[in-house]
Amino acid sequence: MTAPILAARGLSRRFGGLRATHSVDLDLYPGQILGVIGPNGAGKSTLINLLTGHLRPHAGTVLLDGHDVTGKRPWHIAQAGVARTFQIVKPFRGMTVADNVVVAGLYGARGPAGTTTGAPAGAVGGRRSGTGAARPRAGRRTLAAVRRDALETLERVGLADKAHLAPAELSVADARRLELAKALGLRPRVLLLDEVLAGLRPGEIGPALELIGSLRRDGLALLMVEHVMSAISAVCDQVLVLHQGEVLTTGEPTAVLSDQRVIAVYLGTRFNQSGSARRTPRGDSDPSSEQSGPAPLAEREEEPR
Numbered sequence: 001m002t003a004p005i006l007a008a009r010g011l012s013r014r015f016g017g018l019r020a021t022h023s024v025d026l027d028l029y030p031g032q033i034l035g036v037i038g039p040n041g042a043g044k045s046t047l048i049n050l051l052t053g054h055l056r057p058h059a060g061t062v063l064l065d066g067h068d069v070t071g072k073r074p075w076h077i078a079q080a081g082v083a084r085t086f087q088i089v090k091p092f093r094g095m096t097v098a099d100n101v102v103v104a105g106l107y108g109a110r111g112p113a114g115t116t117t118g119a120p121a122g123a124v125g126g127r128r129s130g131t132g133a134a135r136p137r138a139g140r141r142t143l144a145a146v147r148r149d150a151l152e153t154l155e156r157v158g159l160a161d162k163a164h165l166a167p168a169e170l171s172v173a174d175a176r177r178l179e180l181a182k183a184l185g186l187r188p189r190v191l192l193l194d195e196v197l198a199g200l201r202p203g204e205i206g207p208a209l210e211l212i213g214s215l216r217r218d219g220l221a222l223l224m225v226e227h228v229m230s231a232i233s234a235v236c237d238q239v240l241v242l243h244q245g246e247v248l249t250t251g252e253p254t255a256v257l258s259d260q261r262v263i264a265v266y267l268g269t270r271f272n273q274s275g276s277a278r279r280t281p282r283g284d285s286d287p288s289s290e291q292s293g294p295a296p297l298a299e300r301e302e303e304p305r
């Protein structure tokens with residue numbers, strides 16, 4: 001059996017007395033999409049932050065290609081092939097859309113200590129071993145080549161015609177595409193998506209899922225934190241459910257989304273018509289829709305209060 005490319009063992013992080021994640025184990029394999037779900041505050045973003053080095057765990061281990069990368073800085077982990085998107089998009093605001101992706105390309109994947117990157121099919125550019133301090137690789141690839149790759153990436157996410165714009169001129173959906181393009185610009189082997197579908201209109205979700213599916217076909221390993229249950233059920237191979245920082249269960253989407261324990265932890269969370277557990281900016285549930293029946297999460301529909 002293939003070894004996991006990214007794994008967590010006993011990953012724990014507290015904020016004061018709050019256990020944001022507690023003893024989380026996961027395995028992510030090349031060509032797999034692992035969905036991570038759970039009610040607001042369950043620890044999903046914290047888990048991504050621990051995997052990418054944006055937070056240090058209080059206990060536990062992060063393994064990349066079997067190498068211990070626990071506590072490594074985010075740029076080390078990014079250059080070792082793990083890219084992410086942020087729930088709140090973070091473009092470089094003083095640059096064009098295209099230059100945002102070029103910057104990512106200049107700092108792209110190098111590979112973990114003692115290995116080469118094994119970048120996915122279709123990925124381009126040089127490889128390099130070691131996890132030294134982050135610095136641009138323009139010396140290995142010309143800026144023109146990096147720019148060409150960036151434009152290909154923008155084409156792939158559907159932003160080619162907006163390459164010249166400033167990020168502030170983008171719609172919500174396009175800002176999410178740029179967030180994804182920046183992550184892909186790193187030419188990762190592992191991609192962690194934090195609510196990449198949030199704010200998209202129903203008609204925009206299908207193409208986004210097609211793109212995510214195409215990345216899996218390229219051989220990327222994807223971890224997807226998402227509240228849109230229909231999307232989780234459509235594209236994920238496995239789903240991990242977090243509840244109060246702990247893994248409640250892991251399994252295939254159909255089984256997990258109809259598991260009574262999983263449904264129970266979502267009770268009190270409102271669902272919209274696409275089966276999305278929604279929240280307000282305060283983190284509360286969306287009062288415009290509510291569902292508390294025992295139907296599988298992916299089949300839930302809005303019900304007036």
Ligand SMILES: Nc1ncnc2c1ncn2[C@@H]1O[C@H](COP(=O)(O)OP(=O)(O)OP(=O)(O)O)[C@@H](O)[C@H]1O
Nearest residue numbers: 015018020038039040041042043044045046047283
């Ligand atoms: N930097 C922080 N300082 C203090 N508490 C934090 C911090 N980050 C997260 N928390 C708390 O840790 C818990 C888990 O938060 P986290 O953002 O990981 O949840 P989540 O599952 O991603 O939630 P959501 O679905 O709302 O994004 C929450 O109670 C949150 O308030």
